[in-house]
Amino acid sequence: MFRSSVQYEILDLPLEEGGIEQGTIEGKYLISRAGKLVWITLILKHKPIIYAREVIKFLSKLFENQYEREIYDLYTHYHGDISIFKKDPYSRQSLDKIIEDLFHLYLTLPFKIGSIRGKKISAKSKKIINFAKILAHKTKGHFLLEKLFNEVYKAFKFENDQIADLIYGLVEKEVFLPLSQEKSKKGFPFHF
16 A cells, blocks of 8 residues: 555655655555655654654664665665664664654553552552552553553542553553553564
8 A cells, every 4th residue: 555655656755855745545554754864754644743854854764874884885785675664783772662662652552550569659640550450450450551541530639641651651660551461472573
């Protein structure tokens, strides 16, 4: 779909470095940014927010800075083998790690509740944990952060920013654990 849209000029790619083009194809939203060497395109289910434009800018710059030599040699030395971007060399991050650091994709995964033993937890955070327990009970031990956010917002008079900070704090303290961490420990790696 995407390839043919570019090939048949249904979707325009930006021409100048730093340029951004947006479009829709079959109900999907696309944002493309031109770098020095590559175009990076996000394909989204929902209308993009300004944050997406900023993140694609950083992704483009980081990717090109870190992989400039590999990009130049991709179709000569590497024979089109894109697995070079997935490797985690000693001196730099893999593309998966760069994407995770910029987009925080793990926050969209199902979460489970970990231990609060030995962790300093505020009263408001405890209320959120209790809501998470209720959600987890309904869905066989896991819950989505977005659903938790919405339920807490409906039930309490917390501000959106405060709810987000409290939930993210519980993720950082490993009170809320993404299920992918558990799977990777059991030998089921999670890749983007």
